[in-house]
Amino acid sequence: MALSRMEVKCDGTERIPVDYVKGILQPTPTCDSWDQIWDFQARPDDLLICTYPKAGTTWTQEIVDLIQNDGDVDRTQRAPTHVRFPFIEWIIPSMGSGLEQANAMPSPRTLKTHLPFQLLPPSFLEKNCQIIYVARNPKDNLVSYYHFHRMNKALPDPGTWEEYFESFLTGKVCWGSWHDHVKGWWEARDQHRILYLFYEDLKMNPKHEIRKLGEFIGKKLDDSVLDKIVHHTSFDVMKQNPMANYSAVPAEIMDHSVSPFMRKGAVGDWKNHFTVAQNERFDEDYQRRMAGTSLAFHFQF
Ligand code: PPS
Numbered sequence: 001m002a003l004s005r006m007e008v009k010c011d012g013t014e015r016i017p018v019d020y021v022k023g024i025l026q027p028t029p030t031c032d033s034w035d036q037i038w039d040f041q042a043r044p045d046d047l048l049i050c051t052y053p054k055a056g057t058t059w060t061q062e063i064v065d066l067i068q069n070d071g072d073v074d075r076t077q078r079a080p081t082h083v084r085f086p087f088i089e090w091i092i093p094s095m096g097s098g099l100e101q102a103n104a105m106p107s108p109r110t111l112k113t114h115l116p117f118q119l120l121p122p123s124f125l126e127k128n129c130q131i132i133y134v135a136r137n138p139k140d141n142l143v144s145y146y147h148f149h150r151m152n153k154a155l156p157d158p159g160t161w162e163e164y165f166e167s168f169l170t171g172k173v174c175w176g177s178w179h180d181h182v183k184g185w186w187e188a189r190d191q192h193r194i195l196y197l198f199y200e201d202l203k204m205n206p207k208h209e210i211r212k213l214g215e216f217i218g219k220k221l222d223d224s225v226l227d228k229i230v231h232h233t234s235f236d237v238m239k240q241n242p243m244a245n246y247s248a249v250p251a252e253i254m255d256h257s258v259s260p261f262m263r264k265g266a267v268g269d270w271k272n273h274f275t276v277a278q279n280e281r282f283d284e285d286y287q288r289r290m291a292g293t294s295l296a297f298h299f300q301f
Contacts, residue, residue, distance in 0.1 A: 024176040029091035040121040045108040048131045052181040054144035055136035056199040062233045071225040080248035087112040114175045117184035133185045136199035137297040138178045139270035142168045147259040179289045200298040206230045235265035268300035
């Protein structure tokens with residue numbers, strides 16, 4: 001596949017460069033292995049957790065693992081998140097590839113992707129796999145992604161907050177436009193086995209959303225197990241959990257001293273970052289690009 005190489009602004013530290021796959025920015029190791037990723041062979045009993053980056057992936061992964069293990073915390077301590085859930089398009093030369101990890105994993109597998117719907121390897125739909133999609137309001141999503149770029153050397157340097165704000169709005173960030181991502185999966189949800197959830201609902205009423213997840217996966221959970229899962233997947237508990245807080249990733253890749261992976265876990269933190277002018281510009285752009293969709297987000301409680 002022909003790829004157009006892109007110049008990447010770096011701050012002097014080593015960063016993995018990015019390039020385009022079918023118009024969507026990706027780290028170059030993903031671009032270079034795109035044909036294998038596209039040909040990924042899903043299995044009918046795969047469960048796929050899909051999100052735009054920073055929308056609540058890790059939280060959902062922890063919840064799903066606890067549901068699958070009937071609330072048994074010891075079993076979810078078997079390995080860090082990135083080992084328990086192969087991230088199918090992710091390749092870090094020094095750490096390995098999500099594809100290899102997935103191919104070596106016995107069934108049933110729970111996999112992770114950030115791919116927009118049009119880039120989903122077709123075999124997931126051909127095999128009629130179950131898919132959980134989680135969306136987060138774009139203002140908090142943007143803030144979280146900005147801080148993640150700062151601490152994660154496997155992504156381009158974000159530049160200044162003002163520069164990153166523009167990159168996000170124009171979709172010139174890895175995995176592309178937030179607007180297109182959430183809309184693409186929203187439109188697909190009724191044609192496939194997709195459960196579409198929202199970060200803000202998980203935050204507002206975790207027990208209700210966890211029960212919904214359990215029903216989707218086919219697990220009936222009694223109240224005490226539900227309460228246990230709510231507790232173990234609260235932000236404060238997960239932040240202290242070395243198997244869920246990404247502290248197991250080498251510091252050369254994720255530097256938690258720059259910004260912790262488990263940063264704030266809040267709804268409305270964007271108010272501490274957006275200027276009044278940025279908020280107006282964001283809202284105007286949002287209304288134009290989200291016109292005609294029934295998707296609705298909570299931006300604050
Ligand atoms: S990634 O890298 O795309 O997989 O990141 P992802 O897990 O999708 O998103 C990380 C953000 O989710 C927050 N998070 C949580 N919020 C509330 N409760 C729980 N339990 C939880 N676990 C993770 C995490 O703190 C990141 O958001 P910010 O706003 O940066 O804190």
